[in-house]
Amino acid sequence: MQFLERLNQAIRANDSMLCIGLDPDLERFPAHLPRDPSSILAFNRAIIEATADLVCAYKPNLAFYLVHGEAGLRALVETRRLIPPQIPVILDAKAGDIASTSAAYAQAFFDRWGFDAVTVHPYLGEDGLAPFLRAPGRGVFVLVKTSNPGAGELQDVPVRADGSEEPLYLHVARRVARWNERYGSCGLVVGATYPAELAAVRRQHPDLPILVPGVGAQAGDLEAAVPSGLAGAAAPIVVNATRSVIYASQGPDFAAAARAAALALRDAINRARPTR
Numbered sequence: 001m002q003f004l005e006r007l008n009q010a011i012r013a014n015d016s017m018l019c020i021g022l023d024p025d026l027e028r029f030p031a032h033l034p035r036d037p038s039s040i041l042a043f044n045r046a047i048i049e050a051t052a053d054l055v056c057a058y059k060p061n062l063a064f065y066l067v068h069g070e071a072g073l074r075a076l077v078e079t080r081r082l083i084p085p086q087i088p089v090i091l092d093a094k095a096g097d098i099a100s101t102s103a104a105y106a107q108a109f110f111d112r113w114g115f116d117a118v119t120v121h122p123y124l125g126e127d128g129l130a131p132f133l134r135a136p137g138r139g140v141f142v143l144v145k146t147s148n149p150g151a152g153e154l155q156d157v158p159v160r161a162d163g164s165e166e167p168l169y170l171h172v173a174r175r176v177a178r179w180n181e182r183y184g185s186c187g188l189v190v191g192a193t194y195p196a197e198l199a200a201v202r203r204q205h206p207d208l209p210i211l212v213p214g215v216g217a218q219a220g221d222l223e224a225a226v227p228s229g230l231a232g233a234a235a236p237i238v239v240n241a242t243r244s245v246i247y248a249s250q251g252p253d254f255a256a257a258a259r260a261a262a263l264a265l266r267d268a269i270n271r272a273r274p275t276r
């Protein structure tokens with residue numbers, strides 16, 4: 001089954017376009033857990049068990065596991081196994097290299113570790129992403145307009161293509177749509193911190209799923225982002241929140257607090273949806 005189909009099934013099953021990021025940061029862990037990589041799995045398990053009926057996806061970020069070396073990688077792999085099979089897991093790796101190297105990444109992320117989708121950057125072009133794009137049944141979310149304050153430094157630079165001028169991020173989105181015609185596995189990444197740009201991307205590309213990070217800790221405007229991402233859309237948005245959910249409390253009640261934060265966010269996303 002195609003990734004988008006599985007994502008849509010999870011959205012329908014939990015009535016949710018919320019994705020929870022799993023970015024373990026020992027400094028922010030509940031006070032009763034040892035500040036040690038051996039706590040990561042117990043922490044993630046508690047968060048997953050408390051929220052699995054409220055999300056359409058989880059998104060672990062590779063960096064937060066790599067920082068702990070072998071113990072971190074073990075925790076990542078075991079975390080992936082903990083997640084119920086009907087919920088897609090997006091590995092946030094922001095990968096992208098020459099084809100032979102991307103092939104090794106794709107094999108690791110998809111075949112060895114069993115992730116359902118990955119985030120990538122587009123800078124090397126189609127041949128660099130092809131090993132991800134052609135992996136059967138997997139999803140590939142390409143960075144288009146990122147959520148960070150300096151996103152525009154490169155992404156807003158005007159480019160001339162086909163006789164007209166547009167910012168680079170719209171050009172990238174157009175290119176991803178073309179790749180999607182060939183491979184059928186693409187999604188876009190647009191930060192909730194840029195709702196006008198999200199609306200512009202969505203107007204051009206009603207059929208592509210869009211991963212929307214940046215609500216919560218990065219203060220993206222949920223009420224603006226959700227309608228921007230869904231107006232006229234035939235494909236979903238996946239709204240990611242990480243720190244605002246998983247670190248909602250540092251007390252022994254952390255999992256219940258994460259559930260409460262996830263529930264509030266899921267419902268806020270649903271209220272902001274233009275059509276149900």
Ligand SMILES: O=C(O)c1cc(=O)[nH]c(=O)n1[C@@H]1O[C@H](COP(=O)(O)O)[C@@H](O)[C@H]1O
Pocket residue numbers: 021023061092094119145146147148189190191213214215216217218240241242243244
């Ligand atoms: O690819 C991503 O997920 C991503 C793209 C982007 O433009 N901005 C962004 O914040 N992210 C990731 O989404 C997560 C956001 O975390 P919070 O800011 O804690 O919700 C982090 O893992 C980021 O690396």
